[in-house]
Amino acid sequence: MKKVEIHPDAVERVKKFSINDSKLGFGKYVAPIMIQATYDNGEWQKFDLVPYGPLLLDPCSKVLHYGQEIFEGMKVFRQPDDSIKMFRPELNARRFNQSAKRMAMPEIPEDQFIHACEVICAYSKHLVPSRLGESLYLRPFMIATEVGMGIKPSKQFMFVIVASPSGSYFSGDAVKVYIERDDIRCAPGGIGFAKTGGNYAASLNSYDKTIKLGCDQTMWLDAIEHKYIEEMSGMNFLCVIDGTLQTPTITDTILDGVTRKSILDIARAENIEVVQKRLSINEVLEAIRAGRCTEAFVCGTAAVIAPISSFLDKDGTVTRFKEIPGKLGMQLREKLIAIQNGRAPAPEGWLYPVKDLSF
Ligand SMILES: Cc1ncc(COP(=O)(O)O)c(C=O)c1O
Structure with missing residues (x-):
């Protein structure tokens, strides 16, 4: 498994970041850090924790034309002892790989996927809200980045995880x-x-x-x-x-x-x-x-x-x-x-x- 490399500028950014809003909503806020990894030459390269920011994509990247992309949605909860715990992440890791297979994309070993999720959670710990029903929502995703108009599976991919401190998606109304x-x-x-x-x-x-x-x-x-x-x-x-x-x-x-x-x-x-x-x-x-x-x-x-x-x-x-x-x-x-x-x-x-x- 490849350890996520922590970039000091990401740590500086997230340390200073806080949210003062009692109505978090869903997906309204994102942590100022993200996990980013690339796949090339038949294998996953480095996994990095970097500052959150725009992705640089060639206009001919295959994801933009043929939709070769997958994602996941999972949550992390604050516990009464103030620790934080992810909810059944192995099921998301497994489903991510099932999606990857169907979409002709490379799998990510389950332990690697969970490690990457754990790192962004650990550095966002202070952003995990604590009221019942609130959580840090994780959105891991993978996109095809190979450049070219040919309709065939990409050979290059980018994997990213962003994290969003969230309230409940629904107001509770039926x-x-x-x-x-x-x-x-x-x-x-x-x-x-x-x-x-x-x-x-x-x-x-x-x-x-x-x-x-x-x-x-x-x-x-x-x-x-x-x-x-x-x-x-x-x-x-x-x-x-x-x-x-x-x-x-x-x-x-x-x-x-x-x-x-x-x-x-x-x-x-x-x-x-x-x-x-x-x-x-x-x-x-x-x-x-x-x-x-x-x-x-x-x-x-x-x-x-x-x-x-x-x-x-x-x-x-x-x-x-x-x-x-x-x-x-x-x-x-x-x-x-x-x-x-x-x-x-x-x-x-x-x-x-x-x-x-x-x-
Ligand atoms: C189409 C679809 N069905 C069902 C679900 C519920 O799945 P989960 O409980 O894993 O979030 C989701 C949400 O991810 C979805 O997008």
Whole structure:
């Protein structure tokens, strides 16, 4: 593993940096340092901690034309003893490499990925907020930097991690979901399971439609039958039907969310029955009307869990829940936040302690 080289100007910058704002928001602030590494000649070169700043890119870099890029999103939490811990970083490291493989990009050994994350966290320790639900959000990403117009995989790449002290992505309000019956985002055999920009770019047209219609989130259905629930543009979907916690089975068109996985683990540990299956949107709507589906929620690293208040269909039909927010979703949200912030015992291996560096 290559040790990250620490640049003294980065340390000077971050030492002097502070944020005085009780409303951190999501992605509003970034730490004034970043990790940067390059891949060339078939291997990762140096990893550096440098001052945050613009990236120098040739206009013919492949990422700008063919979208060869991947990213991750993960969080670091302050603990009651003032230490800081990353939440399940090995899952992000693994997913990053799955995305890399699909996008013909080089993998980064898991220990190298986690070490780089740990270094930026350690030097940003004073920027990790301490209120419940707040965190330092890490955004590792990799882009294709080889210069040339040919449509072929790049041989050169840049890996970067930036860090953002963040509050909660959502204000806590319930979300209104627009059911996207026309556009599709990810087809089987495509790139849905990879965290790559193309999936998000494909969702933006529908985002505009969703907002214009007074909703907050787009729900994507399967590409073949336009019937089965997949996920939101940046979150997974769960609902409670007949007292069981149900969620679409992960396939190659759905991102395997760390939050979803953690919620299912917590639910199972509390003897809540978990059902993973193909969930038809019409069946869910019917179950809401029949009073069998009592709540639904979305989940992801940024938002943790946000309850769904209603679904808007293409023909204008609105299906609402009677009770918002639902009980189970809020219980799971509180439990997960308590685990992340060290207020409840964490299952083995969920919290990765960041080494304390005095500088
Ligand atoms: C498309 C998509 N689905 C689901 C998720 C939730 O994944 P996670 O819980 O790992 O953040 C995300 C967020 O990263 C996402 O972008």
